[in-house]
Amino acid sequence: MDTHQRRNSSTARRKLYQRLGFGLLGLTTALTVLPILLIVVLIFAGGVPSISLEFLTGFPSNGMRSGGILPAILGTVYLTFFTTLFAVPLGIAAAIYLSEYAADSALTRLIRIAIINLAGIPSIVYGLFGLGIFVLFFNLGTSILAASLTLAIMTLPVVISTAEEALRSVPQSFRVVSISLGATKWQTVRRIVLPQSLPGILTGVILGLERAAGETAPILFTGAAFYLPTLPSSPLDATMALPYHLYVISTQVPGMPTRVQYGTALVLLILVLGLNLIATIIRSRARARRQW
């Protein structure tokens, strides 16, 4: 009887602890998620009123305090385009190497460690590196080209690791069948493995682009311009860019109307979250359609 009672009270206490513990963890989760929601809501609430055709397609005027942000939007599009051009072929090839060709050797492990380290290098250090190698050493000047090359090396680890994961998820039997039918290794990769993993690879590419489009620090000294009266005419010109423009108008220009700041932040946020959304949709649709 006595032990029975004691057991009962200990069970009750354990139940109570569990309820308290779960409640606490639920609270931390809510406190993590709510600020994210708040940030998005704040930017939308502040930015939506300033979005207009003129804002999206006009040039800045009156010391950037009015007018539009077209050069910044286009600049970010240019930078992202060239970054893709450099990072995607190299990143996918590296992923193919790791997933399809590399043996489990010390050298392969070294490559993996290098990728982890590339992913961890602070973005401003990429900026320094880009300044040292592309702007000065290769003499490209502060240009779209120098900034894109810098961004490309920075996004490479994202592209490699997501693409590798996608390639690895293709069942081994697909490769075995292809090889047994007389296909070479490359034919197998090209005709069987790559098409099957395409949605996953695409997701990785878009996530890489998202990172490139939103970054400021790597382009500070490699290609971003404070203000330009005309659009860049070649990849060797400097360019305005959305993230850098937001930095400039929120810290460097006195008397800046918050309307323009919020509007710029909103356009940048929509661009980046839009890419994120596309990646998520591709991923989940591919998962639903997968037959293996």
Added chain:
Amino acid sequence: MEIKLNVSWKKTLQAINEQVITRAIQASGYSAILFVVVIFIFLMREGLPALEEVSVSNLFSARWYPIEDYFGILPLLGGSLIVTLGAALVAVPFGLGTAIFIAEIAPRWAREILKPFVEVMAGIPSVVLGFLGIVALAPRLRVLLDLPTGLTALAGSLLLGGISIPTVVSVAEDALDAVPRAYRDAALALGATRWQTIWRVTLPAARSGVITAVMLGVGRAIGETMTVMMVTGNAPVIPAGLAGLFAPARTMTATIAAEMGEVAAGSVHYHVLFFIGILLFLISLVINLTASAVVFRQRKRAERILS
């Protein structure tokens, strides 16, 4: 005869093609190593001259005032340290709590909503957070804590904590997910509550992954640039203990970002900024090497147990 020749010709061509492509793919794989090495070489090339041009006692002094040739990096190290410490105080409890909640407690539908939501945070550009820090967070902190300015290390810490949380959550959640189901089933079968199972079985089993999560989160915080540059007030003073959280601070990253645009290439100031870059590179190298060593060891141990 002619047909046979044709076929063998084709075969040779195909073999050459295969060789070339294989080599190209191999080279791309190795390129990651090449980039790390080249980055390091270029940082050294531009940063090491600082050690010849600036005396060590100047470099490790408490005064950063480059216009008058004072290049003391201690205030910058201190600024990075205090902002990162504050960020860790935010990111570790909230990140781990969220990871445990998502991995162990939340029902399936909530998990499907929460995971992409936290990923959204990872996607918000740091310059947007810096902007919100200036217009929304700092003024409120100033009023709330009755400070002369809201642009303090604390504002930086809060935002950096938010930036690090997604890293902590996703790595820690993966680690918790990787704990075999049998562990949990065994604990529950022995009469443990779900809470006890989480606390005494699942978390200890995922320990090394959780440590990795914290380390990578801290690494993310140390390297963050734009947000801290915009909200910490950028005063190069050595923080006075934890009270330094409530005063302006200036990190290593923010110093490079704010000053590199205005120095002449090849000047002493330029070399010192690259020297700070070397320090940042080495810090991130140490953090990531340790983190990957932990992961590799963990994998080996798991293989041993399973075989």
